[in-house]
Every structure is written in structure tokens, then in C-alpha cells.
Amino acid sequence: MRRREGKSSRHEPGEEGTRLTELEVAIRAAQAAEGKKAERVVILDMRPLTVVTDYFVICSGQSMPQVRAIARGIEEALEKDGVRLRRREGDDRSSWILLDFGGVVVHVFHHAEREYYDLERLWADAPRVEWSPVST
Known part of the structure; x- marks a missing residue:
């Protein structure tokens, strides 16, 4: 598998x-x-396993309105930081919303859908990234 060499993965100010x-x-x-009360928020370091993206963020909500709110909250927070959303998959009826920020792909699931697809098991070799829920 070929890794990306010298990739400048910076976003706008x-x-x-x-x-x-x-x-x-x-x-x-x-x-x-x-911040939107997502459950089991996990960051996977995908760099050793794929050239498609650097990180997956996986999380879930208990209801469809919560799934939508989580996805919107992520989009709004990153937009404030100057990070451009490249693509969004899923609509207001979707139980899985994918947000593609290039080097970071966010998966927001309804909890039942997350259990069914089980991305953490599929990508079990990906190292988990430690992070703090509180922005410092």
C-alpha cells in the first residue's frame, strides 16, 4: 500500500x-x-491503512433528529474554523450521515445503524486517537 508523501494537509485560517x-x-x-451529546465518539487514525483519508471520526445518536443535529453541529463548528466541507452523503431521513472534509471523514450514525455496519470492527487495525471532550 502506498502512503501519501509530503502531503500538506492544512486548512484555511x-x-x-x-x-x-x-x-x-x-x-x-x-x-x-x-457537544451535541453524541455517543461513543471515536477517532481512528487511518493513515497506516488507506490513502483515502487520514482520520475517521465515528459517533452516533439515539434519534434521527439528534443524528441531524450532530452532523449540523460538526459542519458549523468546522466552518467557523475555516474548514471546508467537500461532500456530504445522507439527508434528513438518513440514519448514516457522512461528512467528507478531505483528510477527515466523519460518520454520524443512528445507534442501530452503527451497530449494524460496525466500522470499528471493520477497521479494527486502525489506531484510536486519544482526545479530550473539552476544548482547551
Whole structure:
């Protein structure tokens, strides 16, 4: 498997004028999800396993309105930081919403859908990233 060499994975300046790394984007997405009471928020380091993206953020909600609120909260938080959403898969009726920020892909599931697809088991070899729910 070929790894990306010398990839500059920075985003546009946010409110403070700083640029975020892909890891910082993943952590901010996880914190935004946590702020919307998402369950079992996990960041997986995908770099050793695929060239498609650097990090997965996986989380779930108890209801469809909560799933939508989590996804919107992540989009809004990252937009404030100058991170552009490249693609969104899923609509207001979806039980799985995917947010593609390039080097970070966020999966927001309804809890039953998360159990069914079980991405953590599928990507079990991906290291988990430690993060703090509270932005410092």
C-alpha cells in the first residue's frame, strides 16, 4: 500500500488566523459531536491503512433528529474554523450521515445503524486517537 508523501494537509485560517492540521480537524469534529451529546465518539487514525483519508471520526445518536443535529453541529463548528466541507452523503431521513472534509471523514450514525455496519470492527487495525471532550 502506498502512503501519501509530503502531503500538506492544512486548512484555511480559522477565526484566530491559524491553520488546522488534519488531526486538529478530527479532534474539533469529535468535540463538536460531543457537544451535541453524541455517543461513543471515536477517532481512528487511518493513515497506516488507506490513502483515502487520514482520520475517521465515528459517533452516533439515539434519534434521527439528534443524528441531524450532530452532523449540523460538526459542519458549523468546522466552518467557523475555516474548514471546508467537500461532500456530504445522507439527508434528513438518513440514519448514516457522512461528512467528507478531505483528510477527515466523519460518520454520524443512528445507534442501530452503527451497530449494524460496525466500522470499528471493520477497521479494527486502525489506531484510536486519544482526545479530550473539552476544548482547551
